[in-house]
Every structure is written in structure tokens, then in C-alpha cells.
Amino acid sequence: MDEHREGLKTALVIINMQQGVMDYCVHPKKVVSRIQDLVSRARDTGTPIYWVQDEREFERHSTPWRLAAGLEPQDDEHRIFKSYRDAFTGTGLHASLIAEDVGRLVICGAQSDYCLRTAAGRAAAMGYDVTVVRDAHTTGAETFEGQSLTGDQIIAHTNAYFATLDYPNQDFSLMRTDEVAFRPVTVDD
Template sequence: MVQQRVVMVVDMQLGVFATQRVARDICCQRINQLIDAAEQVIFIQHAEADMQPGTEAFEVLPELHQPTSALRVTKTACDAFWRTSLAQELEAAGITGFVVCGCATDYCVDATIKRAAGLGYRVTVAEDAHTTANRPAANAQVLIAHHNDVWRNFTVPGNPVLVQPVASILEQWAGA
């Protein structure tokens, strides 16, 4: 079976970006490049407090391309698999691997990547297409670099997490 070009976009929502995130514009540009080249797009949307389905805060950022064929999964935890239909949606679509991008690097993106790898999905992280906010313990750029390093070295025997820039992912997809 030929591997699909699938991108999972985590929590790129108006309510999430009510808190300033580093490099929003460039992150969105790179995510759009992945969306435009993908065969399947999956938007993961977080719901909590004032950020509920049907509210403006819940909506995906308007600058992101949103194909009508995109799958959408609503979550209530950092881990996009926790008590959601994500695994069932992936199975129904025959998806066994995907590229992950989005927000927030140190919370929802991290939790989803680690869970997906542990469940056996082939995960590629778009190392330059995820973002977060400055935190009390570290600024956003340090957190992003740290998590890229952690994911590169995350041990799941036989199923390493790949961490690559968007340009490399697109080049590989173009050659597939």
C-alpha cells in the first residue's frame, strides 16, 4: 500500500491564539504548504471553557486553508486520541502515518505525537511548523528547539519519530 500524504493540524484555533504565539505568520504559511500538498488533512480542535464548537474561539485560524474534505476531530485533553474518534477516523481512512504540526508545541502537539508513536502510527513532525507561547520556565523558541530534540530521540523500538523541516517533507512527498 502506498503511504498517503496526510497532515494533522493541532489546535490552530482563534481561541488558542488569544494568547500570543511565536512566529504565527510563518507557522501558518508552512502549515498551508503542507495542507496544499496533502491528500488528507485532519484538523484537531480543542474544546474547553469558552472555546466550544459553534463559537468563534473554536474556529480554525482564518489564514489556514481548509479543504472541504478535511477530517475534524474535537478533543478535550492535550492528547488528541484521549476519548475521541481519532483512532477510528484514521482506521476508517486507512491512515497509518501522518505529519504533525500546530500548537502548542509543549502541550497538545507533544502529547499527541507521543501517544501516536506509542500506538504504532508512523509520525513525522514538521519541525518548523509548530508553535507555542513563552512560558515562565522557558521562552517559546527554546521550547520548540527542546521538543524537536526530544522527539528526535523519543524511543519507540521499530517506530522512530521523524523530525524534519517542511521543505524536506514536501520534497519527499513530491518524489513519492
């Protein structure tokens, strides 16, 4: 991510990787594995990690509310609980990112077409540089107005949307898990 503006601290934002969501998503094991890799590399560099969980659909601490097996936040990582598709609405996400001096978000997770797309789009509109991890987000099949789409089609469309996102003086990217690099956080950061 060296091509991004200098001096911006990066955060990893993981959206809705909850058991009740993953039950309906395509490629859950692959996506969990890729997110585990991102989390491990973020931890190794001291990159702040934000775990976003939906509480509109799931009661806190219920089985569907819990994160997918293999994903476990550490005590020093941020937990964001939301009631809307938008991870910024009614939560402390933006304030926490400001407090951490974050200007770049690496976003992955579940419900590509809803919560991930909304959070990444909102982050871009708010002035953050955004990287969507193209192979570390997932969703399930949907039917709307008589049109059915597979989870894979929705993921591909979401990736196409972010591949061409453009705002003035901001950087956007669509990367595979293995392309994402976290810069070690220093005391000066």
C-alpha cells in the same frame, strides 16, 4: 519520506491552530504560512488531512475556537474536536485513521509543549510512524515552578525530544516544512 516503511498511507494532522491559541504563540504568521504550504501539498496528492480543535478551552463556533485566518478545511477533510490535550482521547481520530488505512502521521500545529507533543507521543506509542514538522509548530512562553521559558525555547526542546524518539520497528523524523514530501494517493492505497 521515502525512507519510511513501504505501503503506509500518510495523513497530515494539524493541532489547535485556533485563533484563541495563536494569540499567545510565537511566530504565528510564519507557522500559519508553513501549514498552508503543507495543506496545499497534501491536497495536491490526495493525502488525508485532519484538523484538530480544542473544545475544552473554547466554545464551539466562538471567535477563539475558529481556526487562524488563512486556514480553512475543505468539506472532505476530517474535523476532530477534542476535550483533552490528547487528540486521541474521547475522539474518533484513531478510528478514522484506521478507516483511511493510515500508518504514518505528519504532525504540525500549536501548543508544542502540550497538545502537539501529547498527540505525537501518543501516536508513536500506538504504533504510527510520526514526522513532526520542526518549523511548523508553535507555542507561547510558560512559567512553571519558578522557571520561565520562552516560546522559542519550548519549541527547541520539543524538537529535541522528537529528534531522539525511538520505538521498535517504527520510523520517526523531525523535518522542516520544505523537507516533507507527500506521496500521491492511488486507488490501490
